[in-house]
Amino acid sequence: MKTVVIGVIGADVHAVGNKIIDYVLKEHGFNVVNIGVLSSQEDFINAAIETDADAIMVSSLYGHGEMDCRYFREKCEESGIGNIKLYVGGNIVVGKHEFKEVEKRFKKMGFDRAYPPGTKIDAAVNDLKEDLGL
Amino acid sequence: MKTVVIGVIGADVHAVGNKIIDYVLKEHGFNVVNIGVLSSQEDFINAAIETDADAIMVSSLYGHGEMDCRYFREKCEESGIGNIKLYVGGNIVVGKHEFKEVEKRFKKMGFDRAYPPGTKIDAAVNDLKEDLGL
């Protein structure tokens, strides 16, 4: 059983999507570690280390995602989980933007995948299964 | 008392604006000769000659205005009323267009003034008074 850490980063309190992701991932047989809203990079990384997780799925809805996610990959590396799968989704930047651009920026920051606003989580589950060799 | 011929040109039956123009011009003291909808260039010109009119206000709502108004000025000239004021208004071309362009085309065709969709008739009344030296 693969373990995924999920949570909402930064000063962000949008809880609805997080609860749905939790439910859907469990339905698909994942071991879900949900650290909830208002979580820091450290919270994500600590949870991942403690549970020996295979992936981290970061949600950011409120628009500060770009600032909150800086150096996330580097922190993972420092903590010895540099190879963990790192996904991000939600409304990750401020305003309505061409998503291709946004995706590029987040991939450059070391995220394996970045998802546009309103993504149905089922799509991401397929990617996850692929990336984890399921 | 100045006389104005009004009507709706071509195969156009939009009658509401025509009735309002009639009412408003009369309120402003004009002698209004209303030839109604479905009027040809000849209908306008004959009415203008018969009543010794000072101006013709052509309405075209239905989109064929450009075709229906071709050579109107020339016909007026042939009929000996080449100097009559010629206005056009309504929805004079097919589709939503930058009005500046449309205005240019109609002025080139010899119209003294052309009005964009949804013109409140009161605005035109002021122009008319000015053009007729009232």
Next chain:
Amino acid sequence: MIKNEKMALEDFLKIRKEVLNTWHTGKHAGLDLDTAVAFLKSIPDEKNFAKKLKKAKALGITMIQPRAGVATLDQHIELMQFLEKEGKADFLPATIDSYTRHNRYQNAEDGLKESEQQKRSLLNGFPAVNHGVDGCRKVFDSVNVPLQARHGTPDARLISEIIHAAGWTSNEGGGISYNIPYAKSISLEDTLKYWQYCDRLVGYYEEQGIEINREPFGPLTGTLVPPSISNTVAIVEALLAATQGVKNITVGYGQGGNMVQDVAALRALEKQTNHYLKLFGFEDIFVTTVFHQWMGGFPTDEAEATALIAYASTVASLGKATKMITKTTHESFGIPTKEANAEGLRTSKFITKLMQDQVMTESEELRIEIAQIEEEVDELMHAIVRVGKGDLAQGIIHAFKQGLIDIPFAPSEMNKGLILPARDIEGKIRILEFGQLAFSDDVKMFHQEKLALRAKKQHRELSIQMVIDDIYAVSSGKLVGDKEEVPNEN
């Protein structure tokens, strides 16, 4: 002298020969009746207008249809496919150009040629007669939903022949509704005859087991038409159509603006159409309603125009209309682009789907409005039957001549044009000047009281200025026109 009687087949076939001779496309082999019947029998149920309406009615949902039509075949097909795909239209139209509407096929031909050269539509619609059976069938083959001709043609005999033979299973119009708002000096005698023909054609197909929908044009002049007047015209045209053998009828109504009055009008329309059909002995007619989004002058601002489209959709849903004709944000300017048209459809469909399980709740106000409309319609119907000495066709001709029925702001000289409508303080359409309208004193009193109340509340006089203000009102963001601008709350 025209009578409301079913045309004998031989008479129909005789006239048919003449009709098909009025333009060369009338000579197409597809217009052979047996060929047409065979073809129409082969089309799938989901592309049959009448059948799809039955399905919608059973589901209790409101389906949507745009207005759309351009000159050239390629562009028209592109437009149709776009509206089906991007607009999720349930039904597609061809809005016919104005030259064709006046049977000026040569003008239409010129406009079509020039449009092909300039690669932009110089016509305000699709010249179906010029495109003929082949062109119309190409359109039919290129989409997956039923097709209808929407026009405003006093004499639509040739166009009706062509579109039906091409697989288009609905036709809009009627002897009154495509005359009074769309013509100036064509007699009702003539248009009633022309439309008897169009209906008889549908009746013929019905006799061969082919279901075809007919839709009287509900909104008439689209401008402050009191519901009882447009409902009466719709009912009369349904009766005329049924007489010729039409079995599937969609009666229409154009949004007035006040929600309760609009829902009341839809409910009364459906109920009374069924009632009068039965009363005249037609037991097997399938009746549905169509709601037209605001048919008067539109606001120029696109955000406002969309608001009006969504509001109309809300009312159609609450009134459970089976179909709705949509508008676009370009309405006040000109024929919309296909993108604007699809947006209007999406706005509309979002609401009809969101609201599919909601109905307007029963209330005293609604009950009163329904009863009022029904009473007025009954009075008008009785007057028509009375002056026709029992014949509906004659009744219509005489009722219009005497102004017993009268349509506001209509261009036709066959119409008295004496009545003046105005809104009451809630925005419901009432009547200020009755002319010769066949209303009882009680009914007149009701209208007068409602309008007096408005005059009092607005501190103004009952006058034609009120009517003009009401004509401008919706396009300037109000329902009840007010001469003095509402004090700006900013």
Next chain:
Amino acid sequence: MIKNEKMALEDFLKIRKEVLNTWHTGKHAGLDLDTAVAFLKSIPDEKNFAKKLKKAKALGITMIQPRAGVATLDQHIELMQFLEKEGKADFLPATIDSYTRHNRYQNAEDGLKESEQQKRSLLNGFPAVNHGVDGCRKVFDSVNVPLQARHGTPDARLISEIIHAAGWTSNEGGGISYNIPYAKSISLEDTLKYWQYCDRLVGYYEEQGIEINREPFGPLTGTLVPPSISNTVAIVEALLAATQGVKNITVGYGQGGNMVQDVAALRALEKQTNHYLKLFGFEDIFVTTVFHQWMGGFPTDEAEATALIAYASTVASLGKATKMITKTTHESFGIPTKEANAEGLRTSKFITKLMQDQVMTESEELRIEIAQIEEEVDELMHAIVRVGKGDLAQGIIHAFKQGLIDIPFAPSEMNKGLILPARDIEGKIRILEFGQLAFSDDVKMFHQEKLALRAKKQHRELSIQMVIDDIYAVSSGKLVGDKEEVPNEN
């Protein structure tokens, strides 16, 4: 132990010193209370939020207010002026950024600096504390309508001080509504205290003859919140505010989706707020309502989003809300551009003006929904008072701890999070799982029956999947979620 008692002036002033010390802008001379009072007395009536609301209420119209806020002062002023001019906003906000909401003024400062450099807003709102009294006053001077801070700040004491001293005469929030949906581990004890302070500040100004409006945040998590739950929170926060001397209160409600339930909720909210205020001895509070356009996930398509905005405006008008908070076509993506924001306002205003003379008609269905909400609110209120042994503040803390009141989908650990809402077959929000909610068996039975009916009609089981489908429903163009896609009618 916190009690619902009016803060003594000396206690207030003591805490005030500390509050003003938490960030350097707290030391501004404009924050001297006498100076602030003098300034607030000088502002014209039309820029006073409380007074303008009174006027709107007297006229019976629905006024509109957007959400909006960007990092830098110049851009924020430009935005406000644009929304006033192009959007015809009746009230303006400053939506505050999320760092400020969590009192992380240094983060906000960094974001502000970076925004100034990059000339685009990297913050999701206006950092009012960082801009201080001078900045906020500049905003105030640049517009002609009243201003309000809208945030979601558990501890909003400093921000409240600054905005009021700058002439902003309304403040949104409350000890529950700005905690449970907006925080994770802050205790209710704390937030109730913080908001007693904010209310006491307004009470102080009221004592000096200055009218200031307060607005509990109605929609809570914005997601399938049953009306009785959000109404109860609004009423409780109105009572808490009144206790501190607040006199002008706007209680809020977020659109649920079913028209009748939404209008019922608005009507019950206004009635019961007034009722409970009187019951608790407050006779002179001026109560208005605010309706929030759909607060859950929005459709991505702009034509659909506009439809939803117009539909919400229709409901607000029929429910005669005094104010409406508008959304935009960019909602599902991110913070809107000023153009998109103004469009949302124009769409909204078009409807509220068009519908200003229409009300939802009285009906049995409406009456039943109002009565249902009132009964549920009464049960929740009694539970709160009971577990608080008569004290409202204690009652809230204990009621939340025990789950007697419970807000769906809230992030806060102070909330039990056991209830699950779902829609009935008409789209009305009901409750599937009650957790410890203080409802009588009768009330529970009512909900169960309604949901059982839906399950039966949709041939599906009552389960959490139903809830998830309902969460997605509106954004995908339905009201009642359906696992099986509705058979495509095309």
